[in-house]
Amino acid sequence: MAEQAAINKQDTPSPKVGSPKSPGKSPSRSPQAAAGPAAVDAVDDGDFDSAILDVDTFSSTASVSSSILQYRTIKGRTYHSERHNSDYYAPNDERQNDSVDITHHYLTLLLGGKLYLAPIAKNIQRVLDVGTGTGIWAIDFADDHPSASITGTDLSPTQPTWVPPNVRFEVDDATAPSWTWDDNAFDFIHMRYLFGAIADWPQLFANAFRVCAPGGWVQSGEVEVDFVSDDGSVKADSALALWGRMCRETGEKIGRTFRVLSEGVQKRGMEGAGFVDLESVDYQLPVGGWPADKKLAEVGQFVRLTLENDLEGYSTFMWNQVLNWGADEYQMFLMRTRKELKDPSIHSYFRVRYVYGRKPATA
Numbered sequence: 001m002a003e004q005a006a007i008n009k010q011d012t013p014s015p016k017v018g019s020p021k022s023p024g025k026s027p028s029r030s031p032q033a034a035a036g037p038a039a040v041d042a043v044d045d046g047d048f049d050s051a052i053l054d055v056d057t058f059s060s061t062a063s064v065s066s067s068i069l070q071y072r073t074i075k076g077r078t079y080h081s082e083r084h085n086s087d088y089y090a091p092n093d094e095r096q097n098d099s100v101d102i103t104h105h106y107l108t109l110l111l112g113g114k115l116y117l118a119p120i121a122k123n124i125q126r127v128l129d130v131g132t133g134t135g136i137w138a139i140d141f142a143d144d145h146p147s148a149s150i151t152g153t154d155l156s157p158t159q160p161t162w163v164p165p166n167v168r169f170e171v172d173d174a175t176a177p178s179w180t181w182d183d184n185a186f187d188f189i190h191m192r193y194l195f196g197a198i199a200d201w202p203q204l205f206a207n208a209f210r211v212c213a214p215g216g217w218v219q220s221g222e223v224e225v226d227f228v229s230d231d232g233s234v235k236a237d238s239a240l241a242l243w244g245r246m247c248r249e250t251g252e253k254i255g256r257t258f259r260v261l262s263e264g265v266q267k268r269g270m271e272g273a274g275f276v277d278l279e280s281v282d283y284q285l286p287v288g289g290w291p292a293d294k295k296l297a298e299v300g301q302f303v304r305l306t307l308e309n310d311l312e313g314y315s316t317f318m319w320n321q322v323l324n325w326g327a328d329e330y331q332m333f334l335m336r337t338r339k340e341l342k343d344p345s346i347h348s349y350f351r352v353r354y355v356y357g358r359k360p361a362t363a
Contacts (some may be wrong), residue, residue, distance in 0.1 A: 021141055062261040063285070070082070074321060075095055075320065081155070087256065088197055089196050089250065089314070089322075090313060091317075092155075095309065097133070099313065100136070101134055102309065104134075104140075106303050106306065107221070109298060110352070116299070116356075117281060118219045118356035120188045123147060124148050124332060125187050126150050126185065126188075127141060127150045127190065128150075128190070129151065129184060129191075130190065131191055132154050132169065135152045135159035137192065138151075139160070141190075145166075147166075151171070152168070152169045152170070153170050156283065157173075161216065167189045171330060179211055183210055183211065184214065186213060186299075187212075187215075187216040188217050188219075189209070190219050193221065193223040195223065195257070195258050196247070196250070196256050196258045199255050201265040204269065205218070209273040215359065217359075219356035220354070220356070222266060223260075223261060223285065224261040225247050225339060225350060226350070227240035228346045234346060239336035239339075239340050240341075240348055246319060246325075249316065250323060253322055254322060259290045261353050268359045274360070277357060279356055280353060281353070281354045281355075283351075283353075283354075284352075285349055286300030286303065287307070287350065288303070290347050303350070307341060308341060311334055315330075
């Protein structure tokens with residue numbers, strides 16, 4: 001049931017963005033995504049309706065109000081509004097969004113150019129992308145399935161304004177006790193990289209079960225953000241090992257685990273919700289271009305790129321706001337982490353797990 005991508009060692013050149021689904025950047029993100037909330041203040045009412053936020057485009061489940069766009073600013077980075085989960089560790093600004101797009105690219109490469117593993121029907125009709133981020137998965141899916149209607153949700157309206165006609169984005173909170181959609185509303189529900197964001201995983205999958213149509217599928221893709229190695233090259237006293245400790249202790253302190261794979265929350269949560277025909281597929285996600293396998297080496301180059309692009313964005317909230325480990329120590333940590341990410345003698349990887357299941361036709 002579980003497959004594992006084997007990895008051997010070698011160095012490879014820097015990555016070149018190419019197919020499948022070369023990201024570059026998500027097309028034409030909303031102006032407030034690039035410039036922050038101040039951009040909204042500079043637009044008159046007429047421009048606001050047509051160029052930035054249209055209620056029909058972005059939200060039928062949450063009112064698009066000024067509170068959603070009042071992003072928190074921490075050490076020069078913007079984060080989701082206080083209206084939502086204020087413990088979420090990642091920023092919502094352009095630099096972080098670039099890393100989100102690169103992440104989508106390397107995961108698509110990892111899956112051999114596929115956007116999903118679940119055996120959904122080719123003529124799928126109604127799709128929900130939970131935690132859509134920049135919306136890049138939803139947009140790619142919409143391009144590949146023009147007859148489907150895709151809804152992407154997230155806490156901030158940072159998605160593009162120019163998208164395929166069969167995509168819409170809504171501001172919505174996946175951690176809400178009860179989702180706002182009707183029962184049986186979607187044929188396929190996709191969720192990915194929600195580690196550090198979910199306090200109640202059984203509730204998440206229970207909500208997904210309710211809004212999934214009978215016979216429909218739900219897929220969850222998660223990563224364990226501990227740097228590990230099979231040859232001992234990730235040392236116990238390394239910055240990469242400290243990275244894992246930072247994530248684990250943050251998750252414990254805020255009550256939102258980063259150890260999704262170790263705790264088995266995906267399969268257990270989906271089984272508890274009532275899904276059947278569960279499949280679990282494991283991968284090793286290399287960090288850097290050290291694998292001998294060319295495809296995995298390319299994947300690894302993009303994994304390293306997404307980290308190097310925004311090392312501060314991934315870590316500053318955890319280190320400085322949650323754990324309070326010290327500003328001087330943080331700068332040293334960043335310096336050591338960058339150095340270790342570039343070290344070809346360190347053969348680190350993350351573990352990735354995809355779990356998908358079907359809602360019984362009689363449910």
